[in-house]
Amino acid sequence: MTESPLPLFEEIVRVSPPGDPHGDLSVLLDTACVIGGSIAGLLAARVLSDHARRVVVIEADEPLAPGGSRPGVPQDQQVHTLLPAGHLWLERWAPGITEEAQSRGASLVGPDQAVTAFDGVRQAPDGAGHHLLAIGRPLLEALIRDRVTSLPHVSVVRGRATGLQYVDDAVSAVEYAPAAEGGRGDGSTEVLEADFVVDAMGRSSRLSSWLRASGYTEPQLERLEAPINYATALFERPVTLAELATAGALGLFSPEYPSGGVSVAAANAIEDQQWLVMLMGYGASRPGRTIEEFRAACAGLPGVFSEATAGALTRDVVTYHQAESRRRHFTQASHFPARLVSVGDAVASFNPIYGQGMSSAALHASCLALYLGGEPDLGTAARRFFELQGVVVDAAWAVSAGGDAARLDAEKGTEVPDDVRQQRWAMEQITAATLLDGEVTRAFNDVTYMLRHPATLADPAVLARAVAATSRRP
Ligand SMILES: Cc1cc2nc3c(=O)[nH]c(=O)nc-3n(C[C@H](O)[C@H](O)[C@H](O)COP(=O)(O)OP(=O)(O)OC[C@H]3O[C@@H](n4cnc5c(N)ncnc54)[C@H](O)[C@@H]3O)c2cc1C
Structure with missing residues (x-):
C-alpha cells in the first residue's frame, strides 16, 4: 500500500526534533563523509554528527567570508530569504542562531513588517505570526558553518571529490583531490574511507556520472523550462530595523501590470544597515542590469522599492540566469549502492523565486534524521530515506513547477x-482570494512556507472559501 504523503510531510516538518533530544541517539557509523559544505551539506553534517563517530565534510571552496563570494555557489550574491520551515529546523539544530544572526544585523521579519503584494495589492494578513529571516546568504552560511564545524567530531577538508569506491554494493570511500594552500591542488588524489556518504554537491552534482561509470542506475533527471533572470544590488539603509514600516517586501506582477518587465521584486533589510533589492524577469526580460536601469525599474514599482534603492549603492548589480528547474528521481533508481544519499539542490533545484531551496535542504536533513533514527538496514540502498525525501521534493515541486508549467502553457x-485545467483554476481562485481573506492566505502561506503539504489546499472548504471571497470582490 502506498503511504499517504500528507502525514509523512507533517512528520518531517514536525516541531520536536526527531530522535532523542537528550543525545542518546544510536551511533551507527564510524566515518560519515559529506561532499559539499554549503547549506544542505552543513545541515546533513549536523544530523550525521548524532550518528557517526567522525563526520568529514569535503568542500572544494575556501570558506565564504560574510559579504564575500565563492565560485562553488554562483547564486550567493542573490536574495536568500529563509522561509519559516527552514527557520524552524535551523533553530532546532543550532539553537540561538537566529539571535546571533540578529545581533549581526539580520532581520527576523514578522507579520507587521512583511508585505507580499500582487500587482501592488497587499495580501490579507494571515494572523499566523510567521517570521522570515532576511539575511545575506554569505552571512547565513558562515553562521551555520561555524556552528556545525565547532562540534568536536566534525571537520572540513578542502578538496574536490572526484569519485566513490564501493565494496559489496555499498559505498566505502570517497576519492578527492586535496586543495593546496591558497588554490588548486597538485593533481594528487587521496582516499577517505567512509561508511556513509552524502552528496551535497548542489545543482551540478557529479554523482550521476560517477554512478553510471560504476555500473549503477543513475537517478532520472527531470527538467522544466523556467528561464529566470535575477538582478540584485545592495544599498545603504539610513534607518534602523525598528524604524522601518516594511523590512521585507515581495512584489509579484502580472504581465498586464506596468512593471517594465519585472515579474517579481524583493526588498529585504539585511545586515550592515543595507537594503538588498532583487528584480526578476522571465525569458527575454532582463530588468535592472545596470544600476541606472535598476533604479529606473524600481521607480515604477510600489513605493518601498524606490525607497530601498534611494541610498548609496554598497554593492553593484549582480545578475544571475537560470534556464530550468531540475529534479532527480532517486526512488526509481533500480540498482543503487547502499550507504549513499543525496541532499539539497543535488536532488532538486527549483525556480528560486519561491524561496524553497534552503528550507528544502533543512527538510532533507530532517528526512536523514528520521531515516538514521529508525536504525535502518545499512546493507541495502537507503530507499526509506529517498521515499521520505521524495515527499518533500514532490511538495516543493508542486508549488514551483505548477506555477511555471501553467505560465509556459499559457505562453505557448x-x-x-x-483535470489540470481545473486544478489551475482552483489555484487561481485561492491566489486571488489571498488578497481578500486572511484564512485563505493562511492556508496558502502554510504551503508556500513549506509548513504544510500542498494537498491541504485541495480541501474543498479552502476552495469554497476562496470562491466565496473572489465572488464578493467588487
Ligand atoms: C538566484 C537564486 C536565489 C535563491 N534564493 C533563495 C531563497 O530566497 N531562499 C532559499 O531558501 N533558497 C534560495 N535559493 C536556493 C539556494 O541557493 C540553495 O537551495 C541552497 O544553497 C542549498 O544548496 P546546496 O547546499 O544543496 O548546494 P549549493 O549551495 O549549490 O552548494 C554546493 C556545494 O558543493 C560544493 N561542491 C560541488 N562539487 C564539489 C566536489 N566535487 N567536491 C567538493 N565540493 C563540491 C560547492 O563548492 C558548494 O559549496 C536560491 C537559488 C538561486 C539560484
Whole structure:
C-alpha cells in the first residue's frame, strides 16, 4: 500500500526534533563523509554528527567570508530569504542562531513588517505570526558553518571529490583531490574511507556520472523550462530595523501590470544597515542590469522599492540566469549502492523565486534524521530515506513547477487536460482570494512556507472559501 504523503510531510516538518533530544541517539557509523559544505551539506553534517563517530565534510571552496563570494555557489550574491520551515529546523539544530544572526544585523521579519503584494495589492494578513529571516546568504552560511564545524567530531577538508569506491554494493570511500594552500591542488588524489556518504554537491552534482561509470542506475533527471533572470544590488539603509514600516517586501506582477518587465521584486533589510533589492524577469526580460536601469525599474514599482534603492549603492548589480528547474528521481533508481544519499539542490533545484531551496535542504536533513533514527538496514540502498525525501521534493515541486508549467502553457497556448485545467483554476481562485481573506492566505502561506503539504489546499472548504471571497470582490 502506498503511504499517504500528507502525514509523512507533517512528520518531517514536525516541531520536536526527531530522535532523542537528550543525545542518546544510536551511533551507527564510524566515518560519515559529506561532499559539499554549503547549506544542505552543513545541515546533513549536523544530523550525521548524532550518528557517526567522525563526520568529514569535503568542500572544494575556501570558506565564504560574510559579504564575500565563492565560485562553488554562483547564486550567493542573490536574495536568500529563509522561509519559516527552514527557520524552524535551523533553530532546532543550532539553537540561538537566529539571535546571533540578529545581533549581526539580520532581520527576523514578522507579520507587521512583511508585505507580499500582487500587482501592488497587499495580501490579507494571515494572523499566523510567521517570521522570515532576511539575511545575506554569505552571512547565513558562515553562521551555520561555524556552528556545525565547532562540534568536536566534525571537520572540513578542502578538496574536490572526484569519485566513490564501493565494496559489496555499498559505498566505502570517497576519492578527492586535496586543495593546496591558497588554490588548486597538485593533481594528487587521496582516499577517505567512509561508511556513509552524502552528496551535497548542489545543482551540478557529479554523482550521476560517477554512478553510471560504476555500473549503477543513475537517478532520472527531470527538467522544466523556467528561464529566470535575477538582478540584485545592495544599498545603504539610513534607518534602523525598528524604524522601518516594511523590512521585507515581495512584489509579484502580472504581465498586464506596468512593471517594465519585472515579474517579481524583493526588498529585504539585511545586515550592515543595507537594503538588498532583487528584480526578476522571465525569458527575454532582463530588468535592472545596470544600476541606472535598476533604479529606473524600481521607480515604477510600489513605493518601498524606490525607497530601498534611494541610498548609496554598497554593492553593484549582480545578475544571475537560470534556464530550468531540475529534479532527480532517486526512488526509481533500480540498482543503487547502499550507504549513499543525496541532499539539497543535488536532488532538486527549483525556480528560486519561491524561496524553497534552503528550507528544502533543512527538510532533507530532517528526512536523514528520521531515516538514521529508525536504525535502518545499512546493507541495502537507503530507499526509506529517498521515499521520505521524495515527499518533500514532490511538495516543493508542486508549488514551483505548477506555477511555471501553467505560465509556459499559457505562453505557448498549449491545450491542457481537463483535470489540470481545473486544478489551475482552483489555484487561481485561492491566489486571488489571498488578497481578500486572511484564512485563505493562511492556508496558502502554510504551503508556500513549506509548513504544510500542498494537498491541504485541495480541501474543498479552502476552495469554497476562496470562491466565496473572489465572488464578493467588487
Ligand atoms: C538566484 C537564486 C536565489 C535563491 N534564493 C533563495 C531563497 O530566497 N531562499 C532559499 O531558501 N533558497 C534560495 N535559493 C536556493 C539556494 O541557493 C540553495 O537551495 C541552497 O544553497 C542549498 O544548496 P546546496 O547546499 O544543496 O548546494 P549549493 O549551495 O549549490 O552548494 C554546493 C556545494 O558543493 C560544493 N561542491 C560541488 N562539487 C564539489 C566536489 N566535487 N567536491 C567538493 N565540493 C563540491 C560547492 O563548492 C558548494 O559549496 C536560491 C537559488 C538561486 C539560484
